[in-house]
Amino acid sequence: MADNKEAAGHGQLSVVRDDVDGIAVLGLRGEVDYQSVGALSEAVPEPSGDGLRIVVDLSGVTFMDSSGVNALIAAHQTTQAAQGWLRLAGARGAVLRTVQLVGLDSLVSCHPTVEDALAA
Amino acid sequence: MAEPVNRQNRRQRAVPAPSAGLAGALEAIGTGAYVVDEEGCIIAVNARTERLLARSADDLLGHDAHDLLHRGPQGQLLPRTQCTMRQAFHARRAAQADQDHFARGDGSLLPISWTLAPYDVDGDGGDTATLVVFHPVEPPLDTVPEPEPAAEPMPELERLALLAETTTRLTSTLDIEETLRRLVELVVPRLGDWAVVDLISERDEVWRTVVAHAEEGSLSRREDLEGPMPPVPESSPMPLSRALRGVASTLADQQTYRQPPDAGIAVEQRRLFDATGMHSAAIAPIRSTRDVLGALTVGRSENPVPFTPTDLPLIEDIARRAGLALDNARLYQRQRKIAETMQNHLLPQMPSVTDLEMTVRYLPAPHASQVGGDWYDAFSLSDGSTALAVGDVVGHDLEAAAGMAQVRNMLRAYAWSQQEPPSRIVERLDEAIQHITDVSMATVVLARIEAEEQGHWRLSWTNAGHPPPLLISRDGLTRYLTAGHGILLGTGARTPRPDAGLSLPPGSTLVLYTDGLIEDRGHALDTGLDRLRQHAAALAHRPLGAFTDQLLRRVRPAGNDDDVALLALRTPNR
Known part of the structure; x- marks a missing residue:
């Protein structure tokens, strides 16, 4: 949990950020809820000049509630405003069900892996 | 160390300026003298008191005399349960001590001897205040142990354990019913056979919420004695009325409510004493930092030993802790109720x-x-x-x-x-x-x-x-x-x-x-x-x-x- 900056003390969510050819890849690990969601929101980059493109890797997330959905929609809106995009990768199990239940998959494209999301 | 905190947080109370007659009478006394009201707050001091204690009148007036002044031989704060002044004060009798200690304004300790007596400030026959007269004494050459208060009803360790348990048990729930249940279990059968709790609602109605009796190892409720109570009279000197006004704790016995009743509450009290067979009771106010929430009565029927004034500080202390716990529970329920009411109406x-x-x-x-x-x-x-x-x-x-x-x-x-x-x-x-x-x-x-x-x-x-x-x-x-x-x-x-x-x-x-x-x-x-x-x-x-x-x-x-x-x-x- 050394890279867990935001959720230290909650121990629920860590976010690791990578850059792949100008695309921000946010790797999430743990649980996303009301207490831990700040770690995700703060990791979303500010839009710069040439469009904001983000892939959120959910493969390490075991639980996500409406707070996580809220943060992903906010990130999606940020990228839209900057003529960019947001894609989800690796959602599975309960997290995938939540994404489907609230209809997030009709707003944001979902991919099995980060590689697929980058290549799409 | 939970005890002093609450007392010290208590704000200094505004007191009316002492009457010229009272001030004059105090100045005429050739040593330190001050007067406390029925709650133990200083309402008048003379100039010699100011000098002896190195404190100005402003620093003294409105403060609880016990908290501010009274100390042990090493300067330590004294539990109210050990305070012989307070016991006499509750019993409304005169008392004196040859060797005691007051804290001076500069932090030093002043060995003193004191005398106290009930004091009729208004001259209307009601002993509502207490006069304390004191003078400095030489400290004893060798440390003589403090005289034990007479007729100690419960060993000191046991008292402290009970108070600690009271705090722990009462503050670990936010449910009013549960708080009351625990309060009753703490005081009976340990201190008496009967526990009665009267609560004042947020609309100022008094409700006899609990009448519980310990009998052969089990607790039973007397629901026939519970229910609404007449309003609190504004000036009645009767024990429960005083407690419900937050004034002081008092003892009561079967004779107390035998006299012609001065208010509806006295009628109910007589009914309670008759129905329960209590021959002795200690009645203490349950207070929060802002309001009087009710009163706790501990009574004895089967137990033949009557309560004495030495029992009052302990019961007062328990009631005060109960007050804090009940206040928390009330605040919590009020907040919850607002949200629930809103949801239900919507x-x-x-x-x-x-x-x-x-x-x-x-x-x-x-x-x-x-x-x-x-x-x-x-x-x-x-x-x-x-x-x-x-x-x-x-x-x-x-x-x-x-x-x-x-x-x-x-x-x-x-x-x-x-x-x-x-x-x-x-x-x-x-x-x-x-x-x-x-x-x-x-x-x-x-x-x-x-x-x-x-x-x-x-x-x-x-x-x-x-x-x-x-x-x-x-x-x-x-x-x-x-x-x-x-x-x-x-x-x-x-x-x-x-x-x-x-x-x-x-x-x-x-x-x-x-x-x-x-x-x-x-x-x-x-x-x-x-x-x-x-x-x-x-x-x-x-x-x-x-x-x-x-x-x-x-x-x-x-x-x-x-x-x-x-x-x-x-x-x-x-």
Whole structure:
């Protein structure tokens, strides 16, 4: 949990950020809820000049509630405003069900892996 | 060390300027002298007191004399339970001590000897105040142990243990009933055979809330002696009336209430003493930092030893701790009640729809003051069909409840004025939410239902990010209505929403619910959905009310800290 900056003390969510050819890849690990969601929101980059493109890797997330959905929609809106995009990768199990239940998959494209999301 | 904290937090009280007569009388005394009121606060001092204690009158007036001045031989704070001054003060008798200690304003310790006596300040015959006269003495050459208070009723260690236990037991619950139950268990049979608690409500009504008796190892309640009490008289000197005004703790015996009653409360007290056979009682105020909350009475009937003034500081101390615990519980319940009342008033009564059975339930979150934004609604539409809705507004407490009210009312208005399919109405709602409400996100299922031919009913719906409705046939076959699913409200996405439709056969049960019924952290959503399906099928033959209650009881996850709204509907059997 050394890279867990935001959720230290909650121990629920860590976010690791990578850059792949100008695309921000946010790797999430743990649980996303009301207490831990700040770690995700703060990791979303500010839009710069040439469009904001983000892939959120959910493969390490075991639980996500409406707070996580809220943060992903906010990130999606940020990228839209900057003529960019947001894609989800690796959602599975309960997290995938939540994404489907609230209809997030009709707003944001979902991919099995980060590689697929980058290549799409 | 819990004891001094509360006392020191207590603010200095404003006291009226002492009368010229009183001031003159004190100045005439050739050593330190001061007067305290019936609560132990200093109301007058003479100039010699100021000099001896190196404190100005302003630093003394309005302060609790015990807290401010009285110290042990090493300068330590003295527990009230050990204070011989206080015992005499409570007993309203004169007393004196040759060797004691006051704290001076410069922090040094002044060995003194003191005498105290009841003092009739107003000259009206009521001994309401106490005069303390003191002078400095040489410290003893060798340390003589403090004289033990006479007739120590309980060993000191045991007292401290009891007080510590009182604090622990009483502050670990926020439930008023539970606090009172624990309070009673702490004082009987340890201190007496009877415990009586009178509480003053927030509307200033007195209620005899508990009359409990310890008998042969078990506690029993005397409900015949509990109930409403007459109001507290403004000036009665009788023990309970004084305690309920927050004045002081007092002893009472069978003779106390034998005299002609001065108020309704004295009549009730006489009834209590007659019915319980108490021969001796100690009555102490239960106070919070702001109000008098009630009074605690500990009484003895089978136990032959009468209470003495040395018992009062302990019972006063217990009552004060109970006051803090009750105050916390009251504040907590008030906050919770505000949120619950709001939610209850906002949720509608159900319309009676011809031929359709319908029940609704709202369960608040079991813990804390969390009232969520879960809601249900059902109302008739202008074309004669019926609209059904269940939704969830993201947020916490009052904010969510307020958001829920906005969303629900807008949906009603659109559904009534626009004769359009559910999807179109929810699209309008989605647009409006972003612009004219404070709601960030919400989910909803909106359905309409109308009679078809041959006992069938036509259901059409759209789902905005909400868990799917469950349909149960008369034979217990179940089916989640996953069609008509679109994204939740408030995202800003402008994708068209789908509608779905279905014909419900006679005897069908439809359940609309919120995620608190199925969501269980650590388990997949499908686990909750499967559990709901399984129990709904098993309960399908039950009358709708029992079906709904059993479903909530069996399906709602045990560790759930979310609220639940549920609407169940059944088409008639033919």
